Amino acid sequence: MLPPNDPNRHNFSGGPGALPRSVLEQLQEAIGAVPEVGLSILGVSHRSDWFAAVVSELEANIRQLLGLPENYHVLFLQGGATQQFSMAPMTWLRGKKEAADYLQTGYWSSKAITEAAREGPLRVLWHGEAGGFRRLPQDEELEFNPAAPYLHYVSNETVEGLQFHRIIGRDDIPRICDMSSDFLSATGPFDKFSLIYAHAQKNLGPAGVTVVIIKDQLLQDAPRDRLPAFLDYHQQIAAHSILNTPPVFAIYTVLLVTRWLRDEIGGLAAMAEINAAKAAALYRLLDDHDDFYIPRAAKADRSTMNVVFNLQSRQREQAFLAAAEAAGFSGLGGHRSIGGIRASLYNGLERAAVDNLIDFMADFRRRSLA
């Protein structure tokens, strides 16, 4: 039912990312009628037994993929990571005397800090350096507060292309992590975290749903009946994400993506291997031609999801983007806050697309230097 795959049309956008072809095919069918129900996915009741089973299987799939035990709750909420920027500190920071630890490592963690600062005291452990966010802090540069209500950081900064390749913080302080842009892209150990949140539109599904994973111990520390119902983790968990009408279509899509990950890809270890190979191939091209393509992030902190680089001049970057768009590579423009080039390599983007891009980039360099 899908149009034939166009090998020269690829979505390298920072998000929403591409979804696997087999998932798109199932969604087309479900818009006509969900096979098990006989009604369009857009007209299925969210109070039906079928949808309760969708949520329940999806919770289980995510726990299984991440290797999480039963003392983790899995939620599907609206409002994006942006809502979690506020909802977490509304819950665990309001009224506290002791400051939470926050890491400022790029564009998105800065947004999280702005919103958290409205809710309670926080201490920013790391501000980046002059010249922008080009590397992440090393362990010896971070002094964690042993009395902090929690530590918050962003595992992958999509704008700057920086990714933590280790877990930071102390085991006795709850870790809260925004994994929006690398969730389900690699293996854990995820049980080192007390709260993980990730909007769907990179690796998981369409914009409009956000996965939130909460360790029971942290949940127990959340006050009750102090927040509106939709901002109250307790109430959302009690309702299994169906407190009010949830985004049924987006949640169903995420279910299909988790099935694809498990059954077609073979789990997170296999996915991680594919993603590492995609990123390594593209970084190799940059390193081989760093007279022309200038990688932005320090080598140790390079993101496997977002490969960010510059060319020698803004003019040459614009020529690159125009030629890439014409060649069918969509969404390569860097984030509006810093410009440059960004190739996002989310789970749904196939290796062949990266190879095509590499060929194009090698060719563009040759033509430019000729």
Place this chain on the structure above:
Amino acid sequence: MLPPNDPNRHNFSGGPGALPRSVLEQLQEAIGAVPEVGLSILGVSHRSDWFAAVVSELEANIRQLLGLPENYHVLFLQGGATQQFSMAPMTWLRGKKEAADYLQTGYWSSKAITEAAREGPLRVLWHGEAGGFRRLPQDEELEFNPAAPYLHYVSNETVEGLQFHRIIGRDDIPRICDMSSDFLSATGPFDKFSLIYAHAQKNLGPAGVTVVIIKDQLLQDAPRDRLPAFLDYHQQIAAHSILNTPPVFAIYTVLLVTRWLRDEIGGLAAMAEINAAKAAALYRLLDDHDDFYIPRAAKADRSTMNVVFNLQSRQREQAFLAAAEAAGFSGLGGHRSIGGIRASLYNGLERAAVDNLIDFMADFRRRSLA
């Protein structure tokens, strides 16, 4: 591409409601690739020119359909009507001395009152009556506070099947109205309202997006920089609903529904006529056989969207629901809070489906009394 229309399979659910067939067909195509873009609707950038044009056309379509002047802002937010239950009083009630006026006319307005009461002082003008919500107040039963920050009411109570067929309140006090279940189902005058909100999943599109319409004058009274960005109407309006990643698919669907309303149906007056005829036909059956089917709502306040009724016993209701389900009428069970039967007749439900239901109901009665 859609499976052939099954004339014996209809969605009468209280929501999500059915969407028009031509909209579903366009969505199937867009899941493969949006014609103007060449990428799947699930992988189109929300920062693209194309999506900015989608939002801009949708804002204009809604203003045009409702006959609203340029001093109304149109937003597409997440979180459902539930988020608006809190967001409106967070904005216009917090810190106020004077109480806002609220009408409690059924299940949903009761929810709105619970959430508003967390935020500031309110006065409930009408509580319904002993025996549940079976009618709406008359004008002489309502004494509005001339100093209230605003009046809040729900135009259509889906659970009880009660609908206001007039506009209530004072012109000098801002009217805030939850129109989730009858939005775009009939004509206005909508410029009597200062804030209108409506989640999409009845008449407009899939769950996951909520339309919010704000008169500029009310917006000017909203404090700035006191709420998290995602709960701040000013910031959402400044960003034209793209403050963070919006639910792209849901918004695109609502655009297609507004085009269908305008071009295929012929606008709200034509839609109102179709809806009135559907409801009249079904209520006529109830009235003709009120020895068997017992309408719940007072005649003057009957909803054109949700026809709620009982049978003589719970046992007979269960037999009715089982027979209806077997005959392909889905979602006829009343809301879990009151039980009974509810037939929801949203915009997307075709007249033929109502006629089929009427035939079935006449036949069920004959068989039961035989």
